[in-house]
Amino acid sequence: MQIAVLTFDGFNELDSFVAAAILNRLKGKGWAAHITSPEPEVTSMNGVSVRRQKPLEFAAEADAVLIGSGIRTRDFAADSALLARIRLDPARQLIGAQCSGTLLLAKLGLIGELPACTDLTTKPWVLEAGVRVIDAPFVAHGNVATAGGCLAAQYLASWMIARGASLRDAEEAMHYVAPVGEKSAYVERALAVVRPFLPGSESLAA
Amino acid sequence: MQIAVLTFDGFNELDSFVAAAILNRLKGKGWAAHITSPEPEVTSMNGVSVRRQKPLEFAAEADAVLIGSGIRTRDFAADSALLARIRLDPARQLIGAQCSGTLLLAKLGLIGELPACTDLTTKPWVLEAGVRVIDAPFVAHGNVATAGGCLAAQYLASWMIARGASLRDAEEAMHYVAPVGEKSAYVERALAVVRPFLPGSESLAA
Numbered sequence: 001m002q003i004a005v006l007t008f009d010g011f012n013e014l015d016s017f018v019a020a021a022i023l024n025r026l027k028g029k030g031w032a033a034h035i036t037s038p039e040p041e042v043t044s045m046n047g048v049s050v051r052r053q054k055p056l057e058f059a060a061e062a063d064a065v066l067i068g069s070g071i072r073t074r075d076f077a078a079d080s081a082l083l084a085r086i087r088l089d090p091a092r093q094l095i096g097a098q099c100s101g102t103l104l105l106a107k108l109g110l111i112g113e114l115p116a117c118t119d120l121t122t123k124p125w126v127l128e129a130g131v132r133v134i135d136a137p138f139v140a141h142g143n144v145a146t147a148g149g150c151l152a153a154q155y156l157a158s159w160m161i162a163r164g165a166s167l168r169d170a171e172e173a174m175h176y177v178a179p180v181g182e183k184s185a186y187v188e189r190a191l192a193v194v195r196p197f198l199p200g201s202e203s204l205a206a
Numbered sequence: 207m208q209i210a211v212l213t214f215d216g217f218n219e220l221d222s223f224v225a226a227a228i229l230n231r232l233k234g235k236g237w238a239a240h241i242t243s244p245e246p247e248v249t250s251m252n253g254v255s256v257r258r259q260k261p262l263e264f265a266a267e268a269d270a271v272l273i274g275s276g277i278r279t280r281d282f283a284a285d286s287a288l289l290a291r292i293r294l295d296p297a298r299q300l301i302g303a304q305c306s307g308t309l310l311l312a313k314l315g316l317i318g319e320l321p322a323c324t325d326l327t328t329k330p331w332v333l334e335a336g337v338r339v340i341d342a343p344f345v346a347h348g349n350v351a352t353a354g355g356c357l358a359a360q361y362l363a364s365w366m367i368a369r370g371a372s373l374r375d376a377e378e379a380m381h382y383v384a385p386v387g388e389k390s391a392y393v394e395r396a397l398a399v400v401r402p403f404l405p406g407s408e409s410l411a412a
Contacts, residue, residue, distance in 0.1 A: 013227045014383060017219040017254075021356070024252045035254055046230045048223075048241055049257040117386060137385030148386035150227070154357070155385065177220060179343035179361070180323060180354035 001026070001164045004036040004054060004062040006086070006101070010072035011044050014150035015098040019066050022157035025173035026165060033066075034058065038082060045071045060087040064094040064160055067101030069150075074100075074125055077107045094163055096145040096156040105146065106131045114141045117148035140197035159194040167191065167198070207232070207370045210242035210260060210268040212292070212307070216278035219250050220356035221304040225272050228363035231379035232371060239272075240264065244288060251277045266293040270300040270366055273307030275356075280306075280331055283313045300369055302351040302362040311352065312337045320347045323354035346403035360392075365400040373397065373404070 003023055007016045016035060023033035035042075036059060037052035044050070059065050065088055076082055083104070088095055090110060097105040099119035105111050106129040115132040117139050126133055138147045138155040143163075147156045154174065161170040171187050178186030195201060209229055213222045222241060229239035241248075242265060243258035250256070265271050271294055282288055289310070294301055296316060303311040305325035311317055312335040321338040323345050332339055344353045344361040349369075353362045360380065367376040377393050384392030401407060 013223040017223045020254075021219045021252065027252075033252070041257075046227065046233075046239070047259060048226075051247075051255040051257075053253060119386065136387045149389070150383040151357075151360075151392070152385035152388075177356040179358035180325065181342045182358075183355070186357070 001031045001063045002061075003031065003033040003064040003066065003160070004059040005033050006056070006059060006065065006067045007035045007037050007042055007050070007052070008068070008070050008072060008076055009039070009042050011042060011068050011070035012099065012150060013044050013046065013048060015070075015101070015153055016068040018151065018153035019068075019096075019098065019157045022154060022173050022177055023160060025176055026161060026169060029165060029169070031165070036062075038085065056085045062093065064164060065096070066156060066160070067097040067104050069099035069101050069119070069122070073103055073122070077103045077125075077129075083107055090143045094143050094145075094160050096147065096160060098147050098153055098156060099150065100125070102126050102131065102146045102148075103129055105144070110144055111146070115139060116146040117152070118146065119148050119150070138193050138197075140194075145197070154190055155193045158190040159197060162194055162198055167195070170194070207237045207269045208267075209237065209239040209270040209272065209366070210265045211239050212262070212265060212271065212273045213241045213243050213248055213256070213258070214274070214276050214278060214282055215245070215248050217248060217250050217274050217276035218305065218356060219252065219254060221276075221307070221359050222274040224357065224359035225274075225302075225304065225363045228360060228379050228383055229366060231382055232367060232375060235371060235375070237371070242268075244291065262291045268299065270370060271302070272362060272366070273303040273310050275305035275307050275325070275328070279309055279328070283309045283331075283335075289313055296349045300349050300351075300366050302353065302366060304353050304359055304362060305356065306331070308332050308337065308352045308354075309335055311350070316350055317352070321345060322352040323358070324352065325354050325356070344399050344403075346400075351403065360396055361399045364396045365403060368400055368404055373401070376400070
C-alpha cells in the first residue's frame with residue numbers, strides 16, 4: 001500500500017505524523033506513507049519546515065489517501081485550482097480525513113449526506129459546508145473515513161491497516177506505538193473504535 | 207518557556223512531534239517548543255526531512271529539554287563528541303526523555319540509580335547501560351522525567367506543562383488534542399499519570 005498523507009502549509013504535526021508513523025509500521029509488508037504536499041517544502045502551524053516526499057498529484061495514484069489538518073484549511077478549501085489537483089477515487093482508494101481535512105473532503109464532494117467527524121474548532125466551517133457532524137472520534141462509510149481530534153489520527157491509521165492488511169496488523173501497529181503499561185488498553189480501544197466499520201460487521205451493514 | 211526537543215537523524219516522528227505539538231498549545235503564554243538538532247536538516251526513520259529550528263547547543267540555554275527517540279540512538283549514545291554538545295542542568299531545567307532518549311539521558315549521567323521508562327525495543331540497551339527500567343509509561347524524579355512507548359509523549363508534555371505552567375493548562379492542552387468524544391477520558395488519564403510526580407503530591411515525597 002502506497003499512502004499519500006496530504007500535508008498543507010500551516011499543517012498540524014499531530015494529524016500528519018501520528019497517522020503516517022503508525023502506517024509506516026507496516027514497512028516490512030511493503031507499505032509506505034508519504035508526506036504529500038503542493039509545494040516542495042511545507043511549514044507547520046508551529047513553524048516546522050518539512051520537505052515533501054511526494055507531490056500533490058501522487059494522491060491520484062496512491063492506494064490510500066489521508067487528508068491532514070491545519071490552520072489554513074479554510075483558504076485551501078476556497079482554492080479551486082488547488083482542489084482540482086487532488087483527484088481521488090473512493091471506488092478504488094481508501095480515503096480518510098482528519099479534523100479540518102474533513103472540510104476539504106466535503107469540498108471534493110466525497111461526504112455528501114453522510115455524517116462525518118471533525119475537530120471542535122473546524123466544526124462550524126464543516127457545518128457551514130453542509131456536512132452533518134457527529135460527536136465521535138471516528139466514522140467510516142465504505143472506503144471513506146473521517147476522524148476528529150488530533151490524536152484520533154490513530155483510529156484513521158488503524159482502520160486503514162485493518163482494511164488494507166488485517167485487524168491483526170492494526171493491533172500490532174497500535175501495540176508498538178502505545179504507552180508502556182497501557183498497551184492492551186490502547187489496542188482494545190482502537191479496535192473497538194474501528195471494528196464496527198470493517199466489512200462484515202453488523203454496524204456497517206446497518 | 208523555551209523548550210528544546212532534541213531530534214536526531216533517524217528520529218521517530220511520534221516522539222518529537224507529539225510532545226512538541228502539545229507543548230506549543232501554550233503559544234499564547236509565550237511557550238515555544240523547537241525541533242533542536244545537531245545538523246541543519248534531520249531525516250526521520252521514515253525518510254521525512256525536517257529543517258531544525260534550533261542547533262543542539264540551544265539545549266544549554268532552554269528552560270526545558272525533551273530528548274526524542276529514533277533508530278540511530280545507540281550510535282549517538284556512543285558518540286562522545288556529540289554527547290559533549292548536549293549540556294543540561296537539572297537544577298535549572300525540566301528535562302524529559304522518551305523511549306531511546308532514555309539511553310542518551312543515562313549516558314549524560316542524569317539517571318543514575320533511579321528507575322526510568324523506555325520502550326520495549328530499547329529496553330535491553332538501557333538495561334545494559336545500568337538503568338533500572340520499570341514497566342510504566344511515565345516516571346519523574348524531581349526535574350527529570352522519562353516515558354516509554356511513542357504515544358507516552360503526551361505524558362511528558364503534560365508533566366512539563368503542569369510543572370512549568372499549571373495542571374489546568376495541561377488539562378486544556380490535552381483536551382484540545384484528544385479525540386472528539388473521548389476528551390474527558392484522555393484528560394483524566396494524562397492527569398492521573400503525571401499528578402503523582404508534581405510537587406506537593408504524596409508519591410513525590412515518598
